[in-house]
Amino acid sequence: xxxxxxxxxxxxxxxxxxxxxxxxxxxxxxxxxxxxxxxxxxxxxxxxxxxxxxxxxxxxxxxxxxxxxxxxxxxxxxxxxxxxxxxxxxxxxxxxxxxxxxxxxxxxxxxxxxxxxxxxxxxxxxxxxxxxxxxxxxxxxxxxxxxxxxxxxxxxxxxxx
Numbered sequence: 110x111x112x113x114x115x116x117x118x119x120x121x122x123x124x125x126x127x128x129x130x131x132x133x134x135x136x137x138x139x140x141x142x143x144x145x146x147x148x149x150x151x152x153x154x155x156x157x158x159x160x161x162x163x164x165x166x167x168x169x170x171x172x173x174x175x176x177x178x179x180x181x182x183x184x185x186x187x188x189x190x191x192x193x194x195x196x197x198x199x200x201x202x203x204x205x206x207x208x209x210x211x212x213x214x215x216x217x218x219x220x221x222x223x224x225x226x227x228x229x230x231x232x233x234x235x236x237x238x239x240x241x242x243x244x245x246x247x248x249x250x251x252x253x254x255x256x257x258x259x260x261x262x263x264x265x266x267x268x269x270x
Contacts, residue, residue, distance in 0.1 A: 125225065125244045131156075131235060132223035136212035137195050139202050144212055147239065153184040154235040155246070155253070158221070160192040161201045163229045170207060172249035177209040180257065183266060189214055191221060191229065 125131060135145045146154075155176075159166035170188075177186045186209035190198045195213040202211055214220050224231070232253070234243040242260075247253045261267040 125233070125241060127241050127244065129241055130239050131233065131241050131244070132220070134189075134212075134217055134220045134223070136189060136214060136217055136220065138213075139199050139211055141195065141199075144210070146235075149185050149187070149235075150239045151237055153237060154187055155184050155232065155257075156187045156189070156235060157230050157232045157248075158189045158191050158224065158226050159230045161190055161198065162192060166230050169230055169249050170205075173209060174207060176249060176254060176257075181209065183261065184257065185210060187212060189220065191226065 131146065133146055135143050138144050146156075157169070157173075159169070173186055173188070176184075180186075188207075188209065189212045190201075191214045193201075193213075194215050198211060198213045220226075224233075230248060232243075232246040232248050233241060234246040234253075234256075236242045243256070247256055258267060
């Protein structure tokens with residue numbers, strides 16, 4: 110019993126720390142397909158938690174669109190929408206041209222607690238092995254692109270223009 114309690118405490122304390130695997134989730138995308146975080150192992154993941162009603166999130170979406178267009182073959186951009194239902198997210202996305210991955214939290218609302226989300230937006234960067242590299246990670250408006258270029262250059266993975 111004590112070992113299990115200790116393992117639970119360790120997991121909670123380390124789950125968002127660099128070098129550790131972030132909490133798993135299974136959320137629905139705009140096509141009503143269930144998507145698991147594990148599905149993206151082998152790719153870098155820029156994961157963010159936003160709402161459809163946050164001005165701060167809207168401002169970041171324009172930059173995210175440009176980043177996805179430039180780095181989308183190297184990095185999976187994933188936005189978890191943390192307000193409203195799946196249908197509301199789908200309606201919202203039908204009125205916009207965002208082309209990266211959007212997931213809805215409604216079928217697994219504890220994802221907010223698991224990722225310790227208290228405000229929006231929140232960003233994390235996950236490596237190809239599925240471990241957290243940066244948590245929190247700079248937002249697109251805080252020059253995430255500079256950090257990304259430095260990391261990809263160091264690893265010899267910068268996409269060719």
